[in-house]
């Protein structure tokens with residue numbers, strides 16, 4: 001049969017290939033339509049259903065991502081194509097096979113994260129794309145494998161462990177030592193990224209990469225590069241085979257070379273020695289804790305990588321956005337500093353209880369995470385035929401096994417129609433205003449910076465404590481903050497984590513009379 005086909009003259013062969021494709025894609029689409037109808041649901045708004053329109057879509061998405069305009073692109077999908085029946089959900093099916101359903105509807109987020117938790121997950125494609133980096137870790141797996149990872153990791157984030165603030169104290173002090181004299185410019189984003197890498201590696205391995213002291217460490221560059229390429233691989237998912245991977249693989253090897261000796265050293269300890277260590281607060285690390293449950297170096301490597309990626313950039317980016325916003329609002333800066341000084345004075349290190357008692361500090365971080373959720377885009381694959389709820393009075397959106405639901409906390413948390421009317425108690429939602437939290441609690445699922453449901457961020461309390469501690473130490477010492485770049489030119493650079501594209505160039509002014517705010 002194949003011999004016969006390949007013996008055809010070239011023009012006939014091409015005509016046959018083209019003809020087959022012309023038949024194949026509409027047939028695939030018709031078959032998907034049939035399955036959707038059989039499920040009793042509908043499509044959302046279909047934007048592309050063949051490789052040509054699909055390629056144009058992915059090309060546009062990748063172009064906007066590379067030009068730091070992914071949010072415009074994402075919002076534009078709904079403002080240009082949304083319909084009254086389906087205003088916040090669109091889809092593409094580039095090869096007629098896998099659909100990518102993009103949404104910013106809280107009910108959809110709730111469905112994939114909790115109501116139908118078992119029917120959605122990271123899925124096979126995500127695992128394939130991410131496993132060279134994160135292996136079979138908590139981030140890349142579903143079902144039993146995921147729940148075993150979660151059980152392995154959770155004990156290190158219980159309240160009693162997070163209450164111990166020594167690690168934050170140590171690295172915040174190191175950060176403060178890197179700040180230039182009063183009034184001189186510094187890129188706080190750079191320092192925050194270095195500090196959180198030092199905190200996270202110290203927490204995981206009991207040994208820090210030391211990036212505050214050595215910013216050109218090859219680990220730092222490799223970590224950045226691997227994440228950048230990983231984001232591209234995720235966005236270009238069906239076409240990821242075409243993305244060059246040399247630098248990606250080289251970066252992963254560098255990261256592995258750094259952590260492997262620590263794993264080997266830990267595995268050299270006997271179970272008794274590990275048990276003894278677990279009684280100590282100071283020397284017991286995340287790595288020791290995992291090694292109590294598994295002696296498999298690959299399992300340990302995967303979980304370390306996962307928590308490293310989860311814990312580092314997220315907190316650094318959130319701290320960076322907070323300082324960026326505070327630099328533009330001296331009144332908010334002063335109010336926050338007054339609360340801090342009233343609680344801990346100008347020099348005492350805060351306790352865990354101090355941090356939790358400062359309402360305005362929590363509101364400030366909540367507000368930052370509303371405008372700049374650290375994970376701006378996320379996805380879940382359908383593990384079986386399932387659905388997303390339709391608008392009231394509308395049929396459900398059918399989701400077929402393998403389809404991918406992309407959701408954006410960034411786009412959703414900025415939706416005006418999900419906020420109260422603007423008033424003296426509720427500022428324009430586009431504006432940074434921690435005071436709104438005095439009168440307002442977002443509805444469940446309208447605000448999900450840490451996700452929700454069984455897979456809610458396991459490090460949420462760790463992150464909030466680390467960020468609060470850092471802000472307290474900075475504002476105790478400095479009474480004024482000045483932006484030294486073009487504040488309005490700032491933009492949101494979305495890689496896996498969304499960070500300020502221009503960094504955060506600021507100058508801090510040291511308080512001369514301590515408590516004067």
Ligand code: HEM
Pocket residue numbers: 138139150153306307310311312314315318373374375378448449450451454455456457458459460462463
């Ligand atoms: C501002 C800081 C942070 C934010 C906004 C944040 C947000 C998130 C989000 C949105 C997810 C869900 C990701 C997904 O769907 O796969 C997540 C998961 C996770 N986060 Fe965080 N995170 C932060 C800090 C941290 C820190 C400091 C750690 C640990 C040191 C951490 C550890 C994890 C882990 C292990 C998961 C996977 C949970 C699971 O799949 O069961 N996160 N985080």
